[in-house]
Every structure is written in structure tokens, then in C-alpha cells.
Amino acid sequence: MKVLCTFAVVATCHTIGAQEYDLVIKNGHLIDPKNKLDQAMDVAVLDGKVAEVSAHIPGEKAKKVIDATGLYLVPGLIDMHAHVFWGTRPDEYISNSYTSLPPDGFTFRSGVTTIVDAGSAGWKNFKTFREQTIDHSDTRVLAFLNIVGHGMKGGAIEQNLGDMDPKLTAIVARQNADVIVGIKLAHYSGPEWDPLDRTVEAGEQVNMPVMIDFGGNIPELSLETLLLEKLRPGDIFTHCYAHVRGRIPIVDENGIVKPYLMEAQARGIIFDLGHGGGSFVFEQALPAMEQGFMPNSISSDLHTGSMNGGMKDMLNIMSKLMNMGMSLQEAVASSTWKPAIYIQREELGHLSMGAVADMALLKMREGDFGFADTKGWKILGDKKLECELTLREGKVVWDLNGISMPEWGK
Missing domain, CATH: 2.30.40.10 (Urease, subunit C, domain 1)
Incomplete structure (x- = not known):
């Protein structure tokens, strides 16, 4: 025996x-x-x-x-712009409320293994976001920290200059540097540059990029000034193919890409797709891509307002761009290794030994497919x-x- x-x-x-x-x-x-x-x-x-x-x-x-x-x-896809601070607090938009989504239900099925929340939380409620979502998700969740202390709660809260504190934002970003990858500014509609300057100041304090959702400013602020003077190489301009009120579009009324866009990209400004529910229109994307102005990174801007519209998921966006002239190899690079570089997480986005x-x-x-933008148009x-x-x-x-x-x- x-x-x-x-x-x-x-x-x-x-x-x-x-x-x-x-x-x-x-x-x-x-x-x-x-x-x-x-x-x-x-x-x-x-x-x-x-x-x-x-x-x-x-x-x-x-x-x-x-x-x-x-x-x-x-490599597992990296979605560099999404909103996953989901919760049940009423009237708080994307910050611990109904418009954000739980990541695991929307990532793995489209090949995404890392998702980056784009400023849903600010320094005042990031602890809740971390404990509630980041620490309880199988998806790797990283984040841009909103310059607004209360985060992306919409309305007047995001217009409050008194709640945009670079020092306190930098402190929380530094304390959570294992998951925070940058600083976010979005939805400010005033005529001044002050919110942007504060966002960049916080980014400089922690040596992280900023992501800017630019638009809604009345009167419009200069896009050329933003891209050539205000942002630093490595900073991210999201929703690059949008045409929204209060923001100068990248393609003019004659279908020509504004010349300073190419200059900005050459100096290191990152142009992120950020499809979303209202930020990708063929009127901008098709002529821009035909003229060689491609996005540096592909991202979804996932939330309840985008998940069932023209966006759908990362693979649908990649497929859309491929049918607009982007190669498969470039679509993969813009969804893996490139965003890993932009968020300073170069251990991700590749399949090297170790x-x-x-x-x-x-x-x-292969077959017959339709792809929609956010204004009700489609391409085949x-x-x-x-x-x-x-x-x-x-x-x-x-x-x-x-x-x-x-x-x-x-």
C-alpha cells in the first residue's frame, strides 16, 4: 500500500x-x-x-x-474615458448616481480589462468611489480626479470656482497615486481660463496629465490658445470629433481641419476620441480622418446616455473607425499601448514576457453592418x-x- x-x-x-x-x-x-x-x-x-x-x-x-x-x-483593451462611479444618489448626475455604470457589466464582453473613469469623483468624494467601485471591481479601474471637489455632479456644482482647489486635489491624487492617473476638467461654461489653469496647476503638482472636456463656454474660448499655449505636451483633449455649442469645431465650414490642430498634435497634445452620447459626429470625423488627423486614443465615454446609442462599446467604436479608413493595427494600438503611455501605466497594454x-x-x-454617430447619421x-x-x-x-x-x- x-x-x-x-x-x-x-x-x-x-x-x-x-x-x-x-x-x-x-x-x-x-x-x-x-x-x-x-x-x-x-x-x-x-x-x-x-x-x-x-x-x-x-x-x-x-x-x-x-x-x-x-x-x-x-493586449486587454484600455478604455481611457468612461464613467463608472455608479450609485443611487438622486440628482447627482455621474458622481455616485444613476448615469454612471458598474464597470464589470460593460468591460470584459468587449475585451476591455482596464477602464479609466474620467473625473466622476473629486477630492471630496474620491474615497467613496474607491471603496464602492474601484475596490469591488474585477476590471482594473483607474481614474482622473475632477478639479471640482464634489466631482461631476452637473449643473451649478461644476461651475463653482470656489470648489476648484489645486492643492487639495493634488493631495488626494498623490495619496491615491496607485489608481489616479490625472486631473480632469469638464463642463465649465464661464468665459475665463481660471478653471483650466487650476487644473493644469494640480497636474503639475503631481506630475500627471490633465484631460480637458472643452466646450460650453459663452462666449467661445480660443481652441488655438488652449492647444498651443495652455495645455502641456502629454495633456489630453477629449471628444476630439465633437461639434457642440460653445466650442470651436476642429473642422471648419469648408470641411478643412484647422491647421493648428496638426501643430498641436505634433507638439504632444493627445487627442482622445471620447465617443459618448453626443461627442462623435461624422461631419467632423470623416473629413478629419481623410486629411490624416487621427485620434491618438480611442475611448468610449461610457455612461447610460451612450451605451445604447451610436457608441455601444469599445469594439463598435474601433470597428467604426476601421470602416472609416483606420487600420486594424492602428485601432488596436490606440486602444492598448498608446493609452497606457498617456496615463503613465506602461506596465499595461502589451504582452511582453512578465x-x-x-x-x-x-x-x-465580415458582412453588412451599420455604424451611427451621435446626431442620427450612419455609415455602412x-x-x-x-x-x-x-x-x-x-x-x-x-x-x-x-x-x-x-x-x-x-
Whole structure:
């Protein structure tokens, strides 16, 4: 009996030893912009990290094998502009109220593993946001901290200059530097630059970028001054293809991109898509892209007002841009490695050896599809991305068709 037990232990140890990896994804086409990989590659995972990337990894080396034939393997997507400070407080808009959304229900199914809340909370209520959402989500949740202490509660609250304190904002950003990636200004409608200057001051104190939702100013403030004088290289101008009241559009009435836009992009200003429910119009996007003015980053501006409209999700936006002339490779880069750089989280957005095993398997569907903007217009396209599987730290968190599972009865 003792001999049999000893043999069983040895056999078990031998089997475990032979299986070096927890999981291997085989036969997929890897697109990893940081590492300049765009080819068929296998990827192995161990303890939540990328353990090997090579042309052939024997399936016998892993406890689980996922066949990715016909699929694209990409780093987990980073949605750099969303609103996920969901709660039930009435009349508080996006800050702990009904307009924000719980992240896990909207991320993994579209290949997103990291979502960045764009200023829903300010320094006064960030602790609540962290304890309520960030600490209880399987999605990695990062955040821009609103310069308004009470956060994005809408109306008069966001117009209160007395609640825009760079020092206190910087203190809370520094205390939560593991999850706060920048400072946000949005929705201010006054004629002065003071709120922007305070936002940049807070960003300078903590060495973080600022994200600006510019518009609604009566009278309009100069877009050229904002981009060439006020913002610093690395700062982010979101909703770049919007045409809203109180903001000068990037494309003029003749369909020409204003020349200082190219200059601003060249000096390092980041132009973020921020689709949202009212901030992406073909009237701006199509001529801009035709003239070579592409967004630096793709993001959703996810909230209840955008999730069921023209935006839908990150993959729908990427697909829309691809049908407007953007390559698949650029769409992936603008949703993975590029935003990782912009938010100063360069440990994310790639599948280098030792990197966190956040990744997605995407299928390119071919057919007849329609894509809408936020003013009720559509374009037609022939390709659309769909997420088959998402891994977060090496664990399957979304599997559309059960490709990670054994088939019943076999």
C-alpha cells in the first residue's frame, strides 16, 4: 500500500512538472503594438503573467489549451474615458448616481480589462468611489480626479470656482497615486481660463496629465490658445470629433481641419476620441480622418446616455473607425499601448514576457453592418470586431462561445 501511494505521488508530481504553464493560447494572430508583433504566435500564461511568447508552444506544457485559430490575440483593451462611479444618489448626475455604470457589466464582453473613469469623483468624494467601485471591481479601474471637489455632479456644482482647489486635489491624487492617473476638467461654461489653469496647476503638482472636456463656454474660448499655449505636451483633449455649442469645431465650414490642430498634435497634445452620447459626429470625423488627423486614443465615454446609442462599446467604436479608413493595427494600438503611455501605466497594454496576462481574442466578422454617430447619421461597413474571450490576470472572465471549455460528452 505504501509503495502504491509513493508511486501515485511521484506520478502526480511528474505530471505537474511537465505542465509548466496554467494556460496557452495557440494558433492566434498576435497584434502587440509595443513589441511590433503582427503575426501568428502562441502565448503562455503562468500565475497571471505572460510566461512565453513564441511561434510554437507545445500544448502538453499547459494545463489548459485555447485554440485561437482564425482569431486576433491582442493586449486587454484600455478604455481611457468612461464613467463608472455608479450609485443611487438622486440628482447627482455621474458622481455616485444613476448615469454612471458598474464597470464589470460593460468591460470584459468587449475585451476591455482596464477602464479609466474620467473625473466622476473629486477630492471630496474620491474615497467613496474607491471603496464602492474601484475596490469591488474585477476590471482594473483607474481614474482622473475632477478639479471640482464634489466631482461631476452637473449643473451649478461644476461651475463653482470656489470648489476648484489645486492643492487639495493634488493631495488626494498623490495619496491615491496607485489608481489616479490625472486631473480632469469638464463642463465649465464661464468665459475665463481660471478653471483650466487650476487644473493644469494640480497636474503639475503631481506630475500627471490633465484631460480637458472643452466646450460650453459663452462666449467661445480660443481652441488655438488652449492647444498651443495652455495645455502641456502629454495633456489630453477629449471628444476630439465633437461639434457642440460653445466650442470651436476642429473642422471648419469648408470641411478643412484647422491647421493648428496638426501643430498641436505634433507638439504632444493627445487627442482622445471620447465617443459618448453626443461627442462623435461624422461631419467632423470623416473629413478629419481623410486629411490624416487621427485620434491618438480611442475611448468610449461610457455612461447610460451612450451605451445604447451610436457608441455601444469599445469594439463598435474601433470597428467604426476601421470602416472609416483606420487600420486594424492602428485601432488596436490606440486602444492598448498608446493609452497606457498617456496615463503613465506602461506596465499595461502589451504582452511582453512578465507582463500581466490581460488579453482578448477578437473575431473579425465580415458582412453588412451599420455604424451611427451621435446626431442620427450612419455609415455602412463590411467588417466588425467581436470579442470571443477575455483574460484578466490570466483568468477567463468572458467566453462568448465557450472556447476555453471542454465539450460536453467528449
